[in-house]
Amino acid sequence: MKYLSEYRDPELVDHLLKEIHAIVTRDWTIMEVCGGQTHSLVKNGILNMLPDKVHMVHGPGCPVCVTPQSLIDKAVYLADEAAVILCSYGDMLRVPGTKKSLLEAKAGGADVRILYSPLEAVNIAKDNPDKEVVFFAVGFETTAPANALSVIHAQKAGINNYSILTSHVLVPPAIEAIVNDPGNVVQGFLAAGHVCTIMGMQEYVPIVEKYKLPIVVTGFEPVDLLQGIYMLLLQLENGEYKLENQYSRVVSEEGNPAAQQTIAEVFEVSDREWRGIATIPKSGYELKADYSRFDANVKFQIPDLQSMKDNGCIAGEILRGKKKPFECPQFGKQCTPLNPLGAPMVSSEGACAAYYHFSNIAVV
Amino acid sequence: MSDTFQLQCPMPTFDFDAINLGHGSGGILSQRLLNSGVFDVLKNDMLNERHDGAVFELPGKLAFSTDSYVVSPIIFPGGNIGDLAVNGTVNDLAMCGAKAKYLSLSFILEEGLPMTTFWQILSSIKMACDAAGVQVVTGDTKVVERGKGDQIFINTSGIGQVHAKAALGWSSIVPGDVILINAPIAAHGIAIMSLRSGLEFETSITSDTCALHHTVLQLLDEYGDALHFLRDATRGGLASVLNEIAKDGSQGIELLQKNIPVDEQVSGACEMLGLDPLYVANEGVFVLLAKADAAANILRSMQSNGWPQAAIVGKVVAEHAGQVIMQSSIGGRRVVNMLPGEQLPRIC
Numbered sequence: 104m105k106y107l108s109e110y111r112d113p114e115l116v117d118h119l120l121k122e123i124h125a126i127v128t129r130d131w132t133i134m135e136v137c138g139g140q141t142h143s144l145v146k147n148g149i150l151n152m153l154p155d156k157v158h159m160v161h162g163p164g165c166p167v168c169v170t171p172q173s174l175i176d177k178a179v180y181l182a183d184e185a186a187v188i189l190c191s192y193g194d195m196l197r198v199p200g201t202k203k204s205l206l207e208a209k210a211g212g213a214d215v216r217i218l219y220s221p222l223e224a225v226n227i228a229k230d231n232p233d234k235e236v237v238f239f240a241v242g243f244e245t246t247a248p249a250n251a252l253s254v255i256h257a258q259k260a261g262i263n264n265y266s267i268l269t270s271h272v273l274v275p276p277a278i279e280a281i282v283n284d285p286g287n288v289v290q291g292f293l294a295a296g297h298v299c300t301i302m303g304m305q306e307y308v309p310i311v312e313k314y315k316l317p318i319v320v321t322g323f324e325p326v327d328l329l330q331g332i333y334m335l336l337l338q339l340e341n342g343e344y345k346l347e348n349q350y351s352r353v354v355s356e357e358g359n360p361a362a363q364q365t366i367a368e369v370f371e372v373s374d375r376e377w378r379g380i381a382t383i384p385k386s387g388y389e390l391k392a393d394y395s396r397f398d399a400n401v402k403f404q405i406p407d408l409q410s411m412k413d414n415g416c417i418a419g420e421i422l423r424g425k426k427k428p429f430e431c432p433q434f435g436k437q438c439t440p441l442n443p444l445g446a447p448m449v450s451s452e453g454a455c456a457a458y459y460h461f462s463n464i465a466v467v
Numbered sequence: 468m469s470d471t472f473q474l475q476c477p478m479p480t481f482d483f484d485a486i487n488l489g490h491g492s493g494g495i496l497s498q499r500l501l502n503s504g505v506f507d508v509l510k511n512d513m514l515n516e517r518h519d520g521a522v523f524e525l526p527g528k529l530a531f532s533t534d535s536y537v538v539s540p541i542i543f544p545g546g547n548i549g550d551l552a553v554n555g556t557v558n559d560l561a562m563c564g565a566k567a568k569y570l571s572l573s574f575i576l577e578e579g580l581p582m583t584t585f586w587q588i589l590s591s592i593k594m595a596c597d598a599a600g601v602q603v604v605t606g607d608t609k610v611v612e613r614g615k616g617d618q619i620f621i622n623t624s625g626i627g628q629v630h631a632k633a634a635l636g637w638s639s640i641v642p643g644d645v646i647l648i649n650a651p652i653a654a655h656g657i658a659i660m661s662l663r664s665g666l667e668f669e670t671s672i673t674s675d676t677c678a679l680h681h682t683v684l685q686l687l688d689e690y691g692d693a694l695h696f697l698r699d700a701t702r703g704g705l706a707s708v709l710n711e712i713a714k715d716g717s718q719g720i721e722l723l724q725k726n727i728p729v730d731e732q733v734s735g736a737c738e739m740l741g742l743d744p745l746y747v748a749n750e751g752v753f754v755l756l757a758k759a760d761a762a763a764n765i766l767r768s769m770q771s772n773g774w775p776q777a778a779i780v781g782k783v784v785a786e787h788a789g790q791v792i793m794q795s796s797i798g799g800r801r802v803v804n805m806l807p808g809e810q811l812p813r814i815c
Binding site: 117145148151197219451459460461 | 725738740741794795796797798799800801802803804807808
């Protein structure tokens, strides 16, 4: 497949692995920020091909994983109690809420629909004028433009029975939160290529300068990842800290201005709770006051749902790279994809799911 | 193909444009539907008896299998629920080393199903039966109220005669066995998904539904007990079948990703939808475990008899019992696990 098979080329992979093995002289800890990168590393068996001295830790870039439980509970409430048509990306459905997941709500009769695009949800609203339609707007900067566009579309078309339950989070504040953590071990980052496709690279310049940390914007295929790791190791071994772009075939310096404008039209930066981590200042998006009538939080009187926060899941430590999934005492025992304690075990980008599905780790 | 049949055999005139509850009442409407529809199309000596069941004699060792078909949408690129229901049971019997001989056919129809759709499905059933050399000898039709079904559900059961040389079964599997598949994977699931609400995308991918017993019987003729185990990789795809094999016995499975054929369009659709083709359903793919020293010849037979993309995709090993481990295309190794539930599309 053009533009894909080249980046899965065994010879190129072999060449990059040799280069990596040749330059590493000491232990390094690298974080790949995005869950898509984590899955590619594990699924392709790359972790076992790297030198023992290169320690990959898995970052918070799994939007499903960092969505707080209270928001899952709200989505379940809207589907169950408020009888809305609750539309969501498929990934969110298995994430456990305090009482149940959206998949369980669906099985119980709630109208929960899996969509690929929020614009589809606007069409559903148009076709069902007597029902309220809510889209569970989850994601990083990558999904924000489409979610923003859905609101703009609904407004232009005069569709008033559409709203979004927003849980947008941003990558740069999360990187800073990880670096500022007293126990941080990460020495360099592979930044998430698709987020930078939208936002460009400039946001990362101050982080590189302030913390003297190398960052390489990296793609998702095996060759991308190995090249990104190589570029990062080269900087680390040479004592350098720069912002570099491995994913230049997709990411430009300035990103996608049209997408950024769409985001800026609808959303404003806000504090945001990250599941298992903390509330990080200025780390998410919420709808601007001008668009508050499309905000499900405003439109529906959602009561305090008494969301439970501690069930033994150590997602916070996993998402900050402090622990590997198999270091969790629940991993593969009380916590499995069929009976998950936390989102990283069920999301297709979750680190626990990646280890559970693809690693040669005996699970009970 | 079904167009050709319709030209030869135009739809008879029914009293109604759509199925109604009367068609399942056992009364005049039921009789008319059966007489002008089902019996006329599927006619054979045994069916023509119109008895409560079929009475027949069959010599030798027999295999018996049943399956229900609830696919949605009921008509999809490359087939419909009708040929699926015939091929599916014919294939289940083939996996037992048997040639399907007689089928039962039960319809559960939802009130409101257009008669033209029913006719199209019935025509496909006839075509699939003829292609497979199997007869429908008994059946049933029920109608449920609108909203109580999903247009049409079909159950077929089948009886087949087991090939004299067949020695297939779990106990025949030994470490060293080579794993072959006959065709590229994941086409059926993607063809279905391309029509699902919210996911519609344009593609020329068609379902791979077809009867597999001709191939299986030929291989049994040629290689007999060198064939150790057969399973069609339907729901849950190739990965699930291999996991069942690994988990059932005391052996492991080694899989070679680069050898697994996936059509380029199918692979592209999987990338776009965030699905792993290893878990996507097939309707015309079987997994064959064969004696190592016969594998190369078996592969050649398959490739020269209608399956040009047949491939050796792995082997049974004594190590890592219960686990399927795949060497990725780039040389890394990873476990291929059983899917915990349905594959759900990802966010980004």
